Amino acid sequence: MTRGGKPTVIRILAVLALIAPLFAAPARAFPDGAPSGKYSDPGITDTEITIGLFGPQSGPLRNFGYDPMWAAAAWYDMVNRYGGIWGRKIKLVTDDDKCDPTTLNTVVRKMVTVDHVFLLNGGSCTPAAVSAQEFVTREKVPFVMLNAAGDKAVFPPTRYVFGAFGGTQLTVGGTLIDFVAKQLHFKRIAYLGNDDDFGAANLAAAKFMAGKREVQLVATERVPANVVDLTAPMLRIRQANPDVVVITAYPQPATLAMQKVSEFGLTMPIVAAVQSVPNPAALFKNVNDPAAFKNFYYGSPLNDLTDGPGQQWVLDMYKRAYPDRTPTAFMSYGVPSAQAVTYALLLAGPNPTRESFVDAMSHLKFETGIMAGPIEFAPDRRDAHNASIFIKYDGTTSTRMPGVYVNEFRGE
Amino acid sequence: MDTLLQAFEGGVVTGSVYALIALSLVIVYKSTDVINFAGGDILMASCYIALVLLVGWGAPYWLAALVAILGGFVIGAGFDRLVLERIARRARGQDIMIAAVIATIGLSYVLKGLVRMLGYADEVRSLPAQFPGRPLFLGNVIVLRQDIGIVLAASLAVAALYLFFRFTKLGRGLRATAEDPRAAALIGIPVARMRMVIWGIASALAAIAGLLVAPKILMTPDMGIIVILALAASVLGGFTNIPGVIAGGLLLGILENLIGLFVSTQAIAVAPFLVIMAVLVLRPQGLFAGAARMKKV
Numbered sequence: 001m002t003r004g005g006k007p008t009v010i011r012i013l014a015v016l017a018l019i020a021p022l023f024a025a026p027a028r029a030f031p032d033g034a035p036s037g038k039y040s041d042p043g044i045t046d047t048e049i050t051i052g053l054f055g056p057q058s059g060p061l062r063n064f065g066y067d068p069m070w071a072a073a074a075w076y077d078m079v080n081r082y083g084g085i086w087g088r089k090i091k092l093v094t095d096d097d098k099c100d101p102t103t104l105n106t107v108v109r110k111m112v113t114v115d116h117v118f119l120l121n122g123g124s125c126t127p128a129a130v131s132a133q134e135f136v137t138r139e140k141v142p143f144v145m146l147n148a149a150g151d152k153a154v155f156p157p158t159r160y161v162f163g164a165f166g167g168t169q170l171t172v173g174g175t176l177i178d179f180v181a182k183q184l185h186f187k188r189i190a191y192l193g194n195d196d197d198f199g200a201a202n203l204a205a206a207k208f209m210a211g212k213r214e215v216q217l218v219a220t221e222r223v224p225a226n227v228v229d230l231t232a233p234m235l236r237i238r239q240a241n242p243d244v245v246v247i248t249a250y251p252q253p254a255t256l257a258m259q260k261v262s263e264f265g266l267t268m269p270i271v272a273a274v275q276s277v278p279n280p281a282a283l284f285k286n287v288n289d290p291a292a293f294k295n296f297y298y299g300s301p302l303n304d305l306t307d308g309p310g311q312q313w314v315l316d317m318y319k320r321a322y323p324d325r326t327p328t329a330f331m332s333y334g335v336p337s338a339q340a341v342t343y344a345l346l347l348a349g350p351n352p353t354r355e356s357f358v359d360a361m362s363h364l365k366f367e368t369g370i371m372a373g374p375i376e377f378a379p380d381r382r383d384a385h386n387a388s389i390f391i392k393y394d395g396t397t398s399t400r401m402p403g404v405y406v407n408e409f410r411g412e
Numbered sequence: 413m414d415t416l417l418q419a420f421e422g423g424v425v426t427g428s429v430y431a432l433i434a435l436s437l438v439i440v441y442k443s444t445d446v447i448n449f450a451g452g453d454i455l456m457a458s459c460y461i462a463l464v465l466l467v468g469w470g471a472p473y474w475l476a477a478l479v480a481i482l483g484g485f486v487i488g489a490g491f492d493r494l495v496l497e498r499i500a501r502r503a504r505g506q507d508i509m510i511a512a513v514i515a516t517i518g519l520s521y522v523l524k525g526l527v528r529m530l531g532y533a534d535e536v537r538s539l540p541a542q543f544p545g546r547p548l549f550l551g552n553v554i555v556l557r558q559d560i561g562i563v564l565a566a567s568l569a570v571a572a573l574y575l576f577f578r579f580t581k582l583g584r585g586l587r588a589t590a591e592d593p594r595a596a597a598l599i600g601i602p603v604a605r606m607r608m609v610i611w612g613i614a615s616a617l618a619a620i621a622g623l624l625v626a627p628k629i630l631m632t633p634d635m636g637i638i639v640i641l642a643l644a645a646s647v648l649g650g651f652t653n654i655p656g657v658i659a660g661g662l663l664l665g666i667l668e669n670l671i672g673l674f675v676s677t678q679a680i681a682v683a684p685f686l687v688i689m690a691v692l693v694l695r696p697q698g699l700f701a702g703a704a705r706m707k708k709v
Binding site: 195 | 533554556628630672678
C-alpha cells in the first residue's frame with residue numbers, strides 16, 4: 001500500500017510541541033496562577049474538572065460515535081497521566097445518546113443538572129446535537145460537539161456551541177471542487193449529490209468554488225438517500241459529457257452511481273466525497289468492476305490514510321488505551337474536539353469559568369496532527385475545520401494525492 | 413433516442429421487481445384484507461439470511477437462496493400463525509384490519525432491529541449477481557445479463573404462481589379462501605391454515621424479489637422502503653387485479669425513469685406518491701381494473 005504525507009516523526013514532534021505546555025505542573029509552569037478554591041460554575045474544584053462526554057454507544061448509528069468517543073476519552077486519560085490541566089484531573093461522566101434527539105436531550109439535561117458537569121463534549125449526529133442547542137444556550141453551558149459536522153449545528157453560529165471538527169458539508173463540497181480544479185485541472189464537472197439539507201449545503205459550496213476556480217458544473221443531479229434506480233440521473237450526466245463526475249451522495253446512491261459508471265462504461269475520473277465512501281473496499285466489492293476504479297478519488301478530512309503514518313500516533317494512543325479493540329475508520333474524528341477542550345481550558349487560566357472557557361474557544365487555532373487543516377474558531381465562527389486531502393483508490397492500493405484543499409465559501 | 417431506450421430498459425427491469433413485490437402484497441390483501449406494510453422488510457430480512465449464509469457460513473449460492481426463500485415463507489406464515497391468527501381470535505368476529513395493519517408495521521420494525529443485530533448491517537452490502545457477464549448491446553442500448561435475468565425470473569415466478577393457483581388443489585383452496593372464507597369453511601377448507609400458507613407464499617415471493625434486486629439496488633436494513641413503490645404499483649394496477657398490478661409495476665418503473673430523465677432527478681422521489689394520489693382521486697379502482705365495485709359488508 002502506498003502512503004503519502006510527511007514523515008511520521010515530524011508530525012508527532014509537532015503534536016508534542018503543541019501539547020507540551022499542558023503537561024507541566026501548574027505551580028512550576030504558572031507560578032502565580034494556582035487555583036483559587038472559589039468557583040462560580042459547577043463541575044470544577046481545586047483538583048478536578050468534570051466533563052460530560054457522550055456519543056452513540058448503541059443503536060443503528062453506533063459506528064459514527066463509539067470509537068470517536070472512546071478515542072476522546074483516551075486523549076483525556078493521556079492528559080491526566082501527564083498531570084492534568086492547571087493541576088486538575090479531568091473527570092469524565094460518559095453516556096450513550098444513541099444519535100437520537102430525545103435521548104441526547106435527556107443525557108445533556110442529566111449531565112448538567114444532576115452530574116453538574118463544567119462543559120459538554122459529545123454528539124456524533126447533527127440532528128441529535130442540534131436539538132440540545134436551545135438548552136445549552138439557555139443554561140450557558142459550553143457544548144463542544146464530538147464529531148457531529150452538519151452545517152445546521154454551527155450555521156448560524158451560537159455562543160456556546162462549537163463543532164464540525166471534520167468539516168461541514170460546505171467544506172466537503174468546496175474542497176471537492178478545489179481538488180478537481182487545482183489538482184486534476186478539469187473544467188467541466190458533473191455533480192451528483194443528496195436532495196436534503198446536507199446536499200443543499202454541499203452544492204452551495206461546490207457552486208461557489210466552481211465560480212471561484214472558473215470551472216463549470218455542466219450537470220447537477222440530486223437524489224434521495226433511498227433511491228433504488230440511478231439510470232435517469234446517470235443518463236443525464238452522460239448526456240452532459242463532463243470531464244469528471246463528482247459524487248457527494250450517501251453510500252448507497254454513491255454505490256449505485258458507481259455501478260452505473262461500470263454499466264455505461266464511463267471512463268472519466270470520479271471524485272467522491274468522504275460520506276460517499278465510508279469503506280472503499282466495500283464500495284469496490286459492491287461495484288465489482290476494476291475498470292470503474294481506474295480513475296477514482298475520494299476525499300478525507302484527515303491528514304493521511306486512516307492507517308497512514310500521519311494517523312499512527314492516534315492509533316497507538318487508542319491501542320494503548322484499549323488493547324483488545326480494533327478501531328473503525330471514524331476513530332480519529334473524536335480526538336480533535338477533546339484537544340480543543342484541553343487547549344481552551346489551558347488558555348482560560350487557572351480559575352476558568354464557563355464564560356472564560358467559551359472566550360478561549362472563540363479564539364482557538366491549532367494543528368491537531370490528525371486533521372487535514374487547522375482547527376480554527378473565531379468570535380463569529382463555530383465550525384472548526386475547512387480542509388480535505390484526496391486519496392486515489394484503484395481497488396487494491398490507496399495513494400494520498402499531493403496537497404491540502406480548502407473551501408473558501410462561508411455560507412450566505 | 414438511445415437515451416430514451418436506455419431509460420425504458422432500466423424502467424422495465426426495476427418495474428418487474430416492483431411488480432413481483434406488489435404481487436406479494438396483493439395476494440395477501442385479496443385473501444385477508446390486510447395491507448402488508450412489512451412486505452419490504454420481509455424481502456430485506458430474506459436477503460440478509462442469504463448474506464449471512466454466503467459470507468458467514470460460506471454456503472453455495474443456490475443453498476443460500478433456497479434457505480432465504482424458505483426463510484421468507486417461515487417469516488410470513490409464522491407471523492400469520494403467531495400474531496394475526498391470535499388477533500383475529502381475540503377480536504371474536506370484529507374487524508381486525510386496523511390492528512392487523514399496525515401489526516405488520518410492528519413486524520417491519522422487529523425485522524429491521526433483528527437484522528441490525530446481525531453485524532452485517534453496518535455498511536452497504538450486495539448479493540452476487542445471479543447472471544454475471546459482459547453486458548449486451550442492442551444498438552447503443554446497454555443491457556446487463558442480470559437485467560435480462562431479473563425480467564425472466566420475475567416473469568417465471570408470476571407464471572408459476574398463476575399455474576399454482578389455477579391448477580393445483582392447494583391453489584384452488586387458497587383461491588376459494590380468498591374469494592369467500594365463510595363458504596370455503598363450510599365446504600371443509602381449513603381457512604386459518606390456508607391464510608397461513610398465503611402469507612407464506614406471498615413472503616417467499618418477496619424473498620425472490622429481494623434476491624433478484626439485491627445485486628442491483630444494494631442491501632441496507634432500510635431497503636424495505638421499496639414496499640412503498642410496490643404499493644404505488646398496486647394502486648396503479650388496481651389492488652385486487654393481478655395482471656393489472658404487474659402492468660402497474662412495469663409502468664411505474666418506466667414512469668420513474670422518464671420523469672427523472674425529462675423533468676428532474678429530484679422528481680423521481682415524489683413520482684410514486686403523485687401516482688398514488690392521482691389514481692386514488694381519478695380512478696380509485698386502478699388503471700387496469702374494471703368499474704369500481706361496492707363491497708358487501
